[in-house]
Amino acid sequence: MTHLDSRGLPLSTTSDLAAERYRNGVDLLLSTWPGAAETLEEAFAADPDFALAHAARARLHAIRAEPAKAEARIATAEEIVARRGTERERSHVEILSLAIDGQSAKALERALAHADTWPRDILIFSLPLGAFGLFAFSGMADHDQARVDLCERHARHFDADDWWFVTYRGWAHVENGNATLGRALTQRGYDLRSNNANAAHALSHAMYESGAGEDAERLIADWLPRYDRTGILHGHIAWHSALGALERGDAERALAIYADYIQPSVTAGMPVNVVSDTASFLWRLQAYGHTVPAGLWAAAATYAGEYFQKAGFAFADVHMALIAAAIGDRAAVEQRAQALTGLIEAGALAAGPVVPAICRAALAFADQDYARCARILEPVAVEVVRIGGSGAQRELIEDMLLLALMRSGEAVKARNLLDRRLHRRPSPRDTHWRGRLAA
Structure with a gap:
């Protein structure tokens, strides 16, 4: 029996359990949802020679700024895939290895070529997308358009109810200036899978960019309690709500959100999010004429000093x-x-x-x-x-x-x-x- 991933691509494993855990683990990873790490570890525990499970776990280590663990795990995937992987799996592992090694330009080039051949390999397709993806951090002036072009080029390969693709296609349009289409698509992605931090995040962006900040605040207030505080986007999504409060001039509300969800001592976010969210919130608060409480800048600086x-x-x-x-x-x-x-x-x-x-x-x-x-x-x-x-x-x-x-x-x-x-x-x-x- 040939095992398949969540989008119908063959997997080099003979274990039913490993394949099932891999499918679920990748979906959790691409939802930025708690449980991805444990689920992927169960996949390669069931089949220690399952290269893609090791590679996906390496990707999650990299997202969480754990470079040594990411490098060790991707090395295991590379060793395995060299002796028992398909052409797609070898390309998949190599691209993740390039990204983990900091070779972003090569990773982007290879990811785009990989998507042309295997567009439904969504873990690789995801790498160029998003505000922190390979396109966004490429230094390109037209990276917003590039994401739209990539999604539209491959849209025919995805069903209308593919929660992952609909969400990222919508977010690409939002960031490229088409907030109306982007909001419709991200809303559909959210409706298809609401236990998805990327969908809630993308939809809040769509609302913000369309001038519906209060809609975004209501969305976040309703959705955030469902998302465990260990989720890496928990603090960042709350940051969007704090910005909405600042838009309305409600500094007291904004500061309460910052204290409860965003400041370094309370968030489990990625370092790049924690540094950027704290810096930009406090800067806005001060620039807009409000007082930054004593100690907040110092705490942000202390955290940032580690990164x-x-x-x-x-x-x-x-x-x-x-x-x-x-x-x-x-x-x-x-x-x-x-x-x-x-x-x-x-x-x-x-x-x-x-x-x-x-x-x-x-x-x-x-x-x-x-x-x-x-x-x-x-x-x-x-x-x-x-x-x-x-x-x-x-x-x-x-x-x-x-x-x-x-x-x-x-x-x-x-x-x-x-x-x-x-x-x-x-x-x-x-x-x-x-x-x-x-x-």
Whole structure:
């Protein structure tokens, strides 16, 4: 009997239990749902020579920032697949190995080629997608469009009720500016499998980008209690709710959400999420005119000090610079900016000059040198997309430019930027700021 994965592709295992656990484990992994690790471990316990089960477990270790464990597990998968794997399985394991080894450009190239041959191999198809996927962190200026193109190219291979594909297809459209289609698709994905943190996350993005922030807050309030706090997206999804409260000017509510779900001492999130969520929330809170309670910036800095010390991961570099600027560590910001400039000169930073520019602009903003901040950011504003992440996350940089323009007396430029934002996504905060400028 040939065992198949959840999308009908053959698996090199003779164990019914191993195949069943692998199917369930991958679905849990792609739902960012608790239990994936244990389920995948049961798969290779039932068949120690099941390469793809080892590879999927390696992927989960990598997601959880456990590099040594990821490397050991993928090495096991590579050894097994070399002697008993199919062509698809060998390609599958090699691509995950490249991603785990930090060879992102090669992993992306191979993942796209793999999808052309085996589009229903969804663990590999998932790698280029999402706000933290290989496309987003490629340094490309058009990575949002690239994700849409990839999904549309292979849509014919998926059923209309494939919860995973519908969700990621919808999220790709949301991030590429089509919030109406994106919301319809992500809502369908959520309805098909609501025990899916990626679907709740994608749908909250769709609501936010369509100007329905209160809908997103209601969704999160209803859904989050179902998601165990050990889930790695628990704090980040709560972060979206905190942003909604800030949009409405309810700093007390936003801070309560931060204290309960987001701050480093209470979240089980991935380090990249914890660093970016804490930095961006506290920065917004302060920039919007609210008081950051004593100790919160210091706690964020203490946590961040354990991660991303080496420059070169553009999305993390920006948020590390925000934290350093906020606590007055000018030397740390400048050292990171200089290191990033060196990487650019060596051709080793795909995102390019926008990254050190944002770092220096953050320092100027923290110093209340708003004219200098605007001078730095204006020329590179269209390149901010290169740092990756989602539109909601990158909006912080646009906020920085907007507030710098307002506070340095550049009212015309600020009004023009606000008008574009309000056309793209109506928000209470921008409406308020537009009114202030018109007064």
